[in-house]
Amino acid sequence: MNSSTSIHKMKLGMAVLLATCVIAVFGYVIAGWSALDSVYMVAITIFGVGYGEVRPISDPRLKLFTLGVVVTGCSSGIYVLGGFVQMIAEGEIQRALGARRMSRGIEQTTGHAIICGYGRVGRSLVQELRQSGVQFVVVDRNTDRLVEAERAGILVVSGDASDEATLRRAGIDRATVLATVLPGDAENVFVTLTARELSESIQIIARGESEATERKLIRSGANRVVLPTMIGASKIAHLIACPTVESLVGDTRAFSRLNQDLDSFGLGMMQIPIGDQSALVGSTIREIELTGDGGHVVVAIKRAGGHVQRNPKMDDVIGAGDQLIVLSHKEDLPSVSRRAAQSAETMVYRGTRHSG
Secondary structure, eight states: OOHHHHHHHHHHHHHHHHHHHHHHHHHHHHTTOOHHHHHHHHHHHHTTOOOOOSSOOOOHHHHHHHHHHHHHHHHHHHHHHHHHHHHHHHHHHHHHHHHHHHHHHHHTOOSOEEEEOOSHHHHHHHHHHHHHTOOEEEEESOHHHHHHHHHTTOOEEESOTTSHHHHHHTTTTTOSEEEEOOSOHHHHHHHHHHHHHHOSSSEEEEEOSSHHHHHHHHHHTOSEEEOHHHHHHHHHHHHHHSTTHHHHTTOHHHHHHHHHHHHTTTEEEEEEEOOTTOTTTTOBHHHHHGGGTTOOEEEEEEOTTSOEEESOOTTOBOOTTOEEEEEEEGGGHHHHHHHHTTTOOEEEETTEEEEO
16 A cells, blocks of 8 residues: 555544544533533543543433544544554655665676666666666656656666765766766766766766867766767768658658657757748858757758758858758757748648648
């Protein structure tokens, strides 16, 4: 029985106990007792103090009433106490056993990987490591994520990954590699600094969002830095460079398959048609890519005449009737489409056609 059931039991018991006390007090008052005597009688009767009757009870009906108060009040009180004890016992026992089992499992793990962050990228990374048979420990401070990981049989450590004590609990002195895949660049830099201070030999792989962050992570002690946007851009550039690039443009199935591959990196690709009156007409590739804090990459342009321009230059100008293939973080993609949506009738996002 879980804690919510225990709380429900306590609430039900308290309601019955309170109702019994109120009814009992009114019953004695109706029998001619004073309010103080009635409250006192109910207290010593229900809670089993047993000082004796406040007044001699000779009326059989009052005796039966008192007997009902004893049975109902004591039963509801025991019910409340049982729910309270159960809630504490279950929670503490499960917590103690779970923490001890988890701690013992981590202490016995050596040569493992430490994954800092169990978000979108962290989950994908964990799935790949499990398939490869690599031992690992996940570090995160989000309780819901840790519960999910524990249910999947993953060794977890709760806490801030940039804290020395947290990384020690994760066994950084016995680990061979640490991957910090937190969503914020600053967080990854702090984790890298802390991990490098604790271990000179551990391999550190860090996630970054820009080339500037890559340099900071390297200076902080990271051995390798992964830039999801650049990886996605390289993959798309490879596809764009193939002879069948024309079939990719406008092919919703191709877009869908490609976006499924990019999704593990938190990236997405959008095909944006440029209308005659679009705000993007006359803009350069540089201007478009800078609208998302450097996070947009225009990997191809399908010109109005049907020609596909691969690897466009930063100074290339967008014209009416062109179509852009843009790579970016999924949450940033709409910022480009909004500029074109003033006159663009449709756009294709992740292989699905939407009305503009």
